[in-house]
Amino acid sequence: MNSTVEQVMADLPLHPFSPFPIELPTYVANTHSAAVLVSIFAAGCCVIFLVTYGLIQRMRPSMGSGEMLVAMWFALCGCIHLFFEGYFSYNAFDMAGRTDIFGQLWKEYALSDSRYMTQDAFTVCMETVTAVFWGPMSFFCVYFIIADHPLRHPFQIIISLGQLYGDVLYYAICTFQEVVNDIVYCRPERFYFWAYYFLCNFFWIVIPLLLIRSSVNEIASVFAKVKAASVGKKAQ
Amino acid sequence: MNSTVEQVMADLPLHPFSPFPIELPTYVANTHSAAVLVSIFAAGCCVIFLVTYGLIQRMRPSMGSGEMLVAMWFALCGCIHLFFEGYFSYNAFDMAGRTDIFGQLWKEYALSDSRYMTQDAFTVCMETVTAVFWGPMSFFCVYFIIADHPLRHPFQIIISLGQLYGDVLYYAICTFQEVVNDIVYCRPERFYFWAYYFLCNFFWIVIPLLLIRSSVNEIASVFAKVKAASVGKKAQ
Numbered sequence: 001m002n003s004t005v006e007q008v009m010a011d012l013p014l015h016p017f018s019p020f021p022i023e024l025p026t027y028v029a030n031t032h033s034a035a036v037l038v039s040i041f042a043a044g045c046c047v048i049f050l051v052t053y054g055l056i057q058r059m060r061p062s063m064g065s066g067e068m069l070v071a072m073w074f075a076l077c078g079c080i081h082l083f084f085e086g087y088f089s090y091n092a093f094d095m096a097g098r099t100d101i102f103g104q105l106w107k108e109y110a111l112s113d114s115r116y117m118t119q120d121a122f123t124v125c126m127e128t129v130t131a132v133f134w135g136p137m138s139f140f141c142v143y144f145i146i147a148d149h150p151l152r153h154p155f156q157i158i159i160s161l162g163q164l165y166g167d168v169l170y171y172a173i174c175t176f177q178e179v180v181n182d183i184v185y186c187r188p189e190r191f192y193f194w195a196y197y198f199l200c201n202f203f204w205i206v207i208p209l210l211l212i213r214s215s216v217n218e219i220a221s222v223f224a225k226v227k228a229a230s231v232g233k234k235a236q
Numbered sequence: 237m238n239s240t241v242e243q244v245m246a247d248l249p250l251h252p253f254s255p256f257p258i259e260l261p262t263y264v265a266n267t268h269s270a271a272v273l274v275s276i277f278a279a280g281c282c283v284i285f286l287v288t289y290g291l292i293q294r295m296r297p298s299m300g301s302g303e304m305l306v307a308m309w310f311a312l313c314g315c316i317h318l319f320f321e322g323y324f325s326y327n328a329f330d331m332a333g334r335t336d337i338f339g340q341l342w343k344e345y346a347l348s349d350s351r352y353m354t355q356d357a358f359t360v361c362m363e364t365v366t367a368v369f370w371g372p373m374s375f376f377c378v379y380f381i382i383a384d385h386p387l388r389h390p391f392q393i394i395i396s397l398g399q400l401y402g403d404v405l406y407y408a409i410c411t412f413q414e415v416v417n418d419i420v421y422c423r424p425e426r427f428y429f430w431a432y433y434f435l436c437n438f439f440w441i442v443i444p445l446l447l448i449r450s451s452v453n454e455i456a457s458v459f460a461k462v463k464a465a466s467v468g469k470k471a472q
Contacts, residue, residue, distance in 0.1 A: 119416065121358075121409045121412045121413055121416070121417070122358050122409055125405055129401070129404060129408070148463070150455070150456040150460040150463065151456050152459075153455060154393060154451070154452040157393050157394065157397075158393065158397055158448070161397050161398065161401075165397075165398060165401050165402070168365060169361055169365070172361040173357045173358055173361050176360065177357050212394070215390070216387065216394075219386070219389060219455055220386040220387050220390065221386070222386075222458055222459060222462055223386035223388075223389070224386040225462065226458055226462065227384070227386065
């Protein structure tokens with residue numbers, strides 16, 4: 001019996017994810033280096049920014065630079081949520097064996113968080129909500145910003161709070177597992193922790209917070225104006 | 237060695253939570269019956285409603301009944317989030333041993349979801365966010381509704397989306413664990429599943445959805461009005 005267990009263990013492919021005892025029987029190593037994968041991702045982001053910039057120049061060239069940046073941010077979010085995180089959500093049960101570009105990118109990222117390789121319940125559910133709701137809604141938000149639509153600020157708050165709350169839980173659960181249960185999902189090299197796990201997700205803490213604050217202020221000032229106008233009318 | 241393990245197992249208190257092999261060394265049985273506990277909880281809710289109603293009658297007696305119901309809902313949410321869920325968050329590491337009213341209420345509820353007894357990472361993190369953020373913000377929202385404050389609708393969206401997203405993840409992760417990993421947190425009796433786990437949480441799906449829709453419509457109509465007015469002014 002024991003020798004059978006040992007044989008099964010010996011037949012399992014070695015993998016680079018923490019904690020090392022997790023079993024990933026379908027694991028296939030990446031063929032692209034980290035530098036190539038990160039460059040491809042960065043190039044993809046640049047293309048998304050350029051296409052959005054081009055669209056805005058065509059549809060509303062008078063748009064201010066602040067608004068333009070917010071529209072570009074939501075275009076990037078839409079693509080990442082719907083396509084990249086949607087890819088994870090759709091393939092969550094066999095991420096370790098995937099060798100296309102998105103699969104290799106996720107395997108590279110998972111060096112900092114192995115939950116993306118192990119069908120972790122929270123990660124799959126949170127990423128599915130992100131892909132299905134915040135992804136399409138981000139594209140709507142780009143349109144609402146360009147069209148100066150009345151739904152822009154409600155959408156901006158909803159998407160940004162969704163991203164922020166998902167991200168807070170993502171960080172919090174990972175920290176809880178490390179502190180309380182001594183389970184570490186990140187490889188020991190500090191590079192992966194800071195450059196992948198911390199930095200890549202930190203954008204979705206800071207920017208949503210700024211966007212929520214901006215939309216809350218915008219809404220409050222419009223409501224205050226309308227209230228003041230109606231009080232003024234009554235006084236006349 | 238084996239006999240020591242058996243001895244330790246035999247010394248562990250029997251508990252009524254699913255899955256039964258989970259170990260709760262500090263478990264103490266409830267002294268109140270389910271009927272008494274549910275009645276106490278319902279009485280608490282009635283007191284909160286009555287106090288809020290009294291406050292509104294004093295501060296803004298002209299308030300419409302729809303607005304009054306929303307204010308009473310947020311007062312209830314504030315109390316449940318801050319005090320009841322805050323109690324769980326604060327005592328998460330020793331819930332099974334607590335015998336005060338809140339402790340007994342949580343142990344009764346946990347018959348439908350044992351994650352409240354086992355320091356489950358998602359449950360503790362989600363409940364902590366709920367207690368720390370949605371709790372106090374709900375009380376602010378009650379004030380904003382009574383005062384017809386410009387921040388009312390942004391707050392209503394933020395709190396409601398927070399509740400809704402937390403609840404969706406709560407349901408989704410529990411379902412995922414049952415379907416994918418065959419882990420069932422609810423006792424086999426269907427009563428606990430439907431009356432505690434499903435019904436008690438379903439309020440926080442339906443009501444937040446309605447409140448988000450209402451605030452989004454309200455904000456959009458005010459923005460549309462202001463836009464129309466500014467277009468009208470330019471045309472003059």
